[in-house]
């Protein structure tokens with residue numbers, strides 16, 4: 570039995586992790602400011618002995634100090650989850666929500682002598698890679714503020730790990746899809762479903778539709794993290810987390826239309842390689858490092874996306890987590 574803190578535990582991925590840890594008998598505390606997470610995600614755990622929800626913010630020193638007290642390990646998932654930068658957005662949002670928030674957490678952990686940290690980084694740290702699939706040893710040259718600040722979090726974690734004798738796991742997630750509802754338009758699957766519900770004859774697709782990315786089901790993402798934390802011990806460990814293939818946006822449109830029973834949908838592409846400024850049009854992860862620990866994704870990208878579409882259309886949850 571471990572005492573675990575999950576930052577961002579009311580989110581799409583954090584809430585699934587919380588359920589999984591509680592089910593195996595851990596004592597779980599969640600710190601979340603409910604900015605994009607929802608307390609409904611944790612409703613099933615609310616009265617469970619050993620589960621505690623703290624509504625608070627990583628940018629508030631007292632919240633962080635209180636959250637780390639008495640825990641053995643932290644899963645740090647809280648972040649600004651929105652990779653898209655829209656004109657008019659403050660350019661320091663990711664800096665605050667990712668970099669500063671992560672520093673606050675690391676410092677609170679140091680002071681409270683909490684030594685183990687798992688962090689949800691992103692494949693966005695790689696930017697546009699010269700070769701695919703991209704491995705953990707390849708250069709990371711992010712092209713979004715989100716990716717840049719995730720990489721800065723990784724660097725801070727590496728420094729704290731080295732200076733203060735911590736044990737840390739960094740997971741560079743593929744696009745995680747699953748069963749929790751997210752706001753309209755923030756995920757490719759959710760976007761397509763909502764647009765086709767509004768107009769079943771035509772679908773606007775951002776970019777040229779050839780963008781291709783790796784997808785992983787949220788249940789498998791959680792299992793992979795737990796597996797690595799148990800089996801890949803010592804120092805600082807960095808893993809790409811995903812499956813080995815990728816899937817095009819156009820194919821996702823086909824899968825959504827098919828699942829909705831629609832035929833002859835006209836696709837209208839907005840054009841350009843990427844869906845938005847800062848989008849990485851194509852990526853594929855080299856997952857040999859995580860596979861060498863004995864974990865392997867059971868579903869490929871298409872199977873993971875199909876399961877997420879099905880769950881969002883036919884119950885069992887809702888629209889997937891953010892790609």
Ligand SMILES: NC(=O)c1ccc[n+]([C@@H]2O[C@H](COP(=O)([O-])OP(=O)(O)OC[C@H]3O[C@@H](n4cnc5c(N)ncnc54)[C@H](O)[C@@H]3O)[C@@H](O)[C@H]2O)c1
Pocket residue numbers: 576577578579580581582583600601602603604605606607625626627628645646647648649650666670689690691692742743744745746890891892
């Ligand atoms: N979903 C994906 O496809 C994906 C891909 C790569 C990386 N990630 C990373 O995985 C993590 C979880 O993502 P998710 O999809 O579950 O997103 P999410 O938005 O559902 O979860 C993030 C949670 O963090 C909380 N939060 C944000 N800022 C906070 C703060 N300052 N203090 C306390 N809580 C705060 C939010 O309320 C939310 O519950 C994030 O770090 C995200 O960057 C996700």
